[in-house]
Amino acid sequence: MKDLVSILDGNTFLVSDRRGDIEPSYDFPTGLFSFDTRFLSKWVLTLDGERLHALSVDDVESYRTKFFLAPGEPTHYLDAKASVIRSRAIVGSFEEELTVLNHLGAEVECTLRIEIGADFADLFEIKNSRQKRGRTTVTVAENELRLTYRREAFHREMVVSSTAPAQVDDTGMTFRIRIARNDSWSTRLHVSSVVFGARGEDIRATLPYGGSRSADAIRAEQQELIDRAPKLGCDCEPLAGAYRRSLNDLAALRYESIALGVRLIAAGLPWFMTLFGRDSIITSLQVLPFLPELVPPTILMLAGLQGHRVDDFRDEEPGKILHELRYGETAGFEEQPHSPYYGSADSTPLFIILLDEYERWTGDTALVRKLEPQVRAALQWIDTYGDLLGTGYLWYQTRNPETGLQNQCWKDSWDAISYADGQLPGFPRATCELQGYAYDAKVRAARLARTFWNDPEFADELERQAADLKRRFDRDFWIADREYYALALDADGRQVDALTSNIGHLLWSGIVDESRAGKVVEHLLGPRLFSGWGVRTLAADEGRYNPIGYHVGTVWPFDNSIIAWGLWRYGFREEAGLLCDTMLAASRYFDGRLPEAFAGYARDLTDYPVEYPTACSPQAWSTGTPLLLLRVMLGLEPQGEHLIIDPAVPPGMGRVELLDIPGRWGMVDALGRSRDPEDQPDDG
Structure with missing residues (x-):
């Protein structure tokens, strides 16, 4: 667990590695979870095709984390031409802001990609390596990726959207970006996990704390309890x-x-x-x-x-x-x-x-x-x-x-x-x-x-x-x-x-x-x-x-x-x-x-x-x-x-x-x- 980073709020939690990445695993439950279902099973960030490495992780607060990353192997950190900050939070839904910083004295063009997958695995399926019996469908729209899982009346859905223009395909989002010298670029990714009830209603929406909340609201609620x-x-x-x-x-x-x-x-x-x-x-x-x-x-x-x-x-x-x-x-x-x-x-x-x-x-x-x-x-x-x-x-x-x-x-x-x-x-x-x-x-x-x-x-x-x-x-x-x-x-x-x-x-x-x-x-x-x-x-x-x-x-x-x-x-x-x-x-x-x-x-x-x-x-x-x-x-x-x-x-x-x-x-x-x-x- 020391090599993993977790955030949680209410019925939703996320577990990733120290880069902020999630990769399919049946050895340990990494991913985005809600009501015993894993919604995100893959969430891997690359810059110009390279995986990133953690310089530092700020995980002081339970519901949000900030990762400071650089491309290449650790021995190359001193030569890094760019760095990436991943700021994420569970605020009812899961949100992640990606910021790419250009450390060169000239404009750069680069490709940022986030690989996205949802296996909708039940926690018991992860423990016992069981295969899914339902069907997953993928829908691509402008700046949005929707994955839907159905097995008879059991219905779960995950929607990923971006505030910046993206090329969206069945397995993720690609951003072709241009950054002026000593400048930065950012986008905000929003991941909503929908748990449908027997009558087709969004169960989370029926709960007092189930919808999206601001980080300030979460902090205030937690602090109020601590102060008591x-x-x-x-x-x-x-x-x-x-x-x-x-x-x-x-x-x-x-x-x-x-x-x-x-x-x-x-x-x-x-x-x-x-x-x-x-x-x-x-x-x-x-x-x-x-x-x-x-x-x-x-x-x-x-x-x-x-x-x-x-x-x-x-x-x-x-x-x-x-x-x-x-x-x-x-x-x-x-x-x-x-x-x-x-x-x-x-x-x-x-x-x-x-x-x-x-x-x-x-x-x-x-x-x-x-x-x-x-x-x-x-x-x-x-x-x-x-x-x-x-x-x-x-x-x-x-x-x-x-x-x-x-x-x-x-x-x-x-x-x-x-x-x-x-x-x-x-x-x-x-x-x-x-x-x-x-x-x-x-x-x-x-x-x-x-x-x-x-x-x-x-x-x-x-x-x-x-x-x-x-x-x-x-x-x-x-x-x-x-x-x-x-x-x-x-x-x-x-x-x-x-x-x-x-x-x-x-x-x-x-x-x-x-x-x-x-x-x-x-x-x-x-x-x-x-x-x-x-x-x-x-x-x-x-x-x-x-x-x-x-x-x-x-x-x-x-x-x-x-x-x-x-x-x-x-x-x-x-x-x-x-x-x-x-x-x-x-x-x-x-x-x-x-x-x-x-x-x-x-x-x-x-x-x-x-x-x-x-x-x-x-x-x-x-x-x-x-x-x-x-x-x-x-x-x-x-x-x-x-x-x-x-x-x-x-x-x-x-x-x-x-x-x-x-x-x-x-x-x-x-x-x-x-x-x-x-x-x-x-x-x-």
């Missing part, structure tokens, strides 16, 4: 930089839902620019203390799309919360089940957890009362469809073996759940963190039932169920001779004994018996799991360990933020601070933007965190990580109408001050300061 967030003052530059970058990325990752026409936070660029149950919920938990107004649209969207039937193709069941929602061709023709897809076992209990946490922060009792039926349905799902084997645990097994996800926990790659020796268990599987989420969901739902639904008997029953689950969990998941909780139970009730970061989520949920917590923490911060930059997803001596394996050895920032929150919950403040400190130290190497994941190499081996090759960046729950770490360091916890502030700032971090923290209490300020060794009193 609490103000951070601190002595730690990595923390300050990561906080600024997180707020900027959160503002950029918002997109508009077709279903409700509201702004939601997309899960991550480039693969996940849509609503994800699990990712969206965890991101909402991370940002809740800072921008609580971002949370209700996600809760309402998930509640509105809650499962109501048994649908094997979509893994849908009554009461279940969705996993992923897509708008592309493969979802529309049911070649993929993502319209929406329900293949996650954790989004349902996490939905309950988020609603309760949201009320605790905001006091929005109306939403809790409104969604009582959805919460009851989610609890019913946990106890029925979720308990596949009738053992009182939460299990998963896809109903759709052809296109459904095998693993339906957050580590959802095919090899993520394994025994210590590397073998894979059969299905169904009951991973440990699912039981923690279910426990926490029942405890929280009991509070909602007793406080808001006037149903104390139901609250008592939920608390009995939670206590029983905690007792059985400790009995069945604890590996006595290794002193940690198993990753999962297999279908025969045997422990899947790999040591993983999942045990940190157990601390966050509260399902860990107090007598076990110390051992769990020892494992989390011991050399097998802790790399020095964070907790690995899988311990370094396990059979499937791979430091650059997606879920089998990498370090995930969001995972570590949840673990830090769990350490804080059980009183391990120093250990939580260590994770906060190492995550923020890692963020320095990514310009403040923590990626989806980075390699699990030991810190003393690489001296810097190595990015996972195809990590999403920005990714929502990585973007939310610095915010949750800040909450942990300042010890922020709502209690009734008050916000408890109990800071434990890591050594060396100095002053951390957060002003205007919003909530049911109004606005509150929090201040913490690290206690460094030189600050300790002299006992002598």
Whole structure:
């Protein structure tokens, strides 16, 4: 991703190389995308037949980029007779201004060409190298190129126009230009991507932010959101930089839902620019203390799309919360089940957890009362469809073996759940963190039932169920001779004994018996799991360990933020601070933007965190990580109408001050300061 440049706004984003060029690729999604369709698959600029090379790239703002280019090989830069500036932006549509500068003392004639192509590939077709089944037609007009794709009722269109005269053909535009000495020439290219609905309407035009907007309007909207967030003052530059970058990325990752026409936070660029149950919920938990107004649209969207039937193709069941929602061709023709897809076992209990946490922060009792039926349905799902084997645990097994996800926990790659020796268990599987989420969901739902639904008997029953689950969990998941909780139970009730970061989520949920917590923490911060930059997803001596394996050895920032929150919950403040400190130290190497994941190499081996090759960046729950770490360091916890502030700032971090923290209490300020060794009193 470091060699790629991206811009995004709303439902549209573009990924190119550092020259600004886009070339057809099924290895990684470069192109112009909107609503899960790639509109531009080729966008290559040449000057007199030569490709250009980047001198510099200005990509400070999320929605626009400027490339400074010169023709020829890098060794020829000093002899360049001309240079090119590409200024581009996503402003509803995609616009690019091309400027050619003549550096000679005489008039020059040159030929500028932009090669243009649109494959209209669905994101799943890019991932799986599938070929298109519809038909693309090309129409050439004066200074305009139109490409149209149809497959039955599925209709997408891209129109490219130029403000300067151009020779237009089926594959691009050519400009024969004459530039006076020390002068320049320019044109503005406009690319509109049209998403047609079932009745032939332009879907984007129906959305509040869907049309073309000025760069000033985008900047103002993003800045307005950033200005609403609490103000951070601190002595730690990595923390300050990561906080600024997180707020900027959160503002950029918002997109508009077709279903409700509201702004939601997309899960991550480039693969996940849509609503994800699990990712969206965890991101909402991370940002809740800072921008609580971002949370209700996600809760309402998930509640509105809650499962109501048994649908094997979509893994849908009554009461279940969705996993992923897509708008592309493969979802529309049911070649993929993502319209929406329900293949996650954790989004349902996490939905309950988020609603309760949201009320605790905001006091929005109306939403809790409104969604009582959805919460009851989610609890019913946990106890029925979720308990596949009738053992009182939460299990998963896809109903759709052809296109459904095998693993339906957050580590959802095919090899993520394994025994210590590397073998894979059969299905169904009951991973440990699912039981923690279910426990926490029942405890929280009991509070909602007793406080808001006037149903104390139901609250008592939920608390009995939670206590029983905690007792059985400790009995069945604890590996006595290794002193940690198993990753999962297999279908025969045997422990899947790999040591993983999942045990940190157990601390966050509260399902860990107090007598076990110390051992769990020892494992989390011991050399097998802790790399020095964070907790690995899988311990370094396990059979499937791979430091650059997606879920089998990498370090995930969001995972570590949840673990830090769990350490804080059980009183391990120093250990939580260590994770906060190492995550923020890692963020320095990514310009403040923590990626989806980075390699699990030991810190003393690489001296810097190595990015996972195809990590999403920005990714929502990585973007939310610095915010949750800040909450942990300042010890922020709502209690009734008050916000408890109990800071434990890591050594060396100095002053951390957060002003205007919003909530049911109004606005509150929090201040913490690290206690460094030189600050300790002299006992002598």
